Amino acid sequence: MATVTVRRRELDFWEKTYVKEVGRGLAITFRQLTKNLLTREDVATREYPEVRRKYPERFRGRHRLMRREDGTVRCVACMLCSTACPANCIHIVAGEHDDDRVEKYPVSFEIDLLVCIYCGFCEEACPCDAIRMDSGKHPLPSFTRDMQRIRKHQLLEEGGLSVAEQGGRSK
Numbered sequence: 001m002a003t004v005t006v007r008r009r010e011l012d013f014w015e016k017t018y019v020k021e022v023g024r025g026l027a028i029t030f031r032q033l034t035k036n037l038l039t040r041e042d043v044a045t046r047e048y049p050e051v052r053r054k055y056p057e058r059f060r061g062r063h064r065l066m067r068r069e070d071g072t073v074r075c076v077a078c079m080l081c082s083t084a085c086p087a088n089c090i091h092i093v094a095g096e097h098d099d100d101r102v103e104k105y106p107v108s109f110e111i112d113l114l115v116c117i118y119c120g121f122c123e124e125a126c127p128c129d130a131i132r133m134d135s136g137k138h139p140l141p142s143f144t145r146d147m148q149r150i151r152k153h154q155l156l157e158e159g160g161l162s163v164a165e166q167g168g169r170s171k
């Protein structure tokens, strides 16, 4: 088998000191630094939470419970969302409503966000447009696991008015 001898070029004195290459590297670094400071063109970092990304319309964020025109919660505690939930993280306790036409309401409504997989099945299953995931917000960081169990009053704080017809289109 033939042997090929590769001749390496001898480095001169300045090349051996790497001064020139270190200088070139620093020049690139400072050129990029100056450009980023002055134009911020290539800066990928966002100053969250002051600067937030615009999410697509269909982004599934933190859940919210919607209200009727009289301000009451639209949820009728039918349990369809908790039945559809593949993560089993919706816990509802139903109570009798004073209004016979409504029948039930959620005495308590909790979602464990640490277990939720943000699939959106709950809002798909809801026949009353009572639960939505269109808040455009992430779950908040917390110090304890319990803080990730969001309760009815928190879900209602995020909520808004819905005048959708039951089983019909949301408005």
Ligand code: SF4
Binding pocket: 081, 084, 085, 086, 087, 088, 089, 090, 111, 115, 116, 117, 118, 119, 120, 121, 122, 123
């Ligand atoms: S988004 Fe999915 S996992 Fe989360 S509560 Fe709704 S149904 Fe359950």
Ligand code: SF4
Binding pocket: 074, 075, 076, 077, 078, 079, 080, 081, 082, 092, 125, 126, 127, 128, 129, 130, 131
């Ligand atoms: S949020 Fe909707 S699906 Fe879930 S219990 Fe209430 S009315 Fe039923």
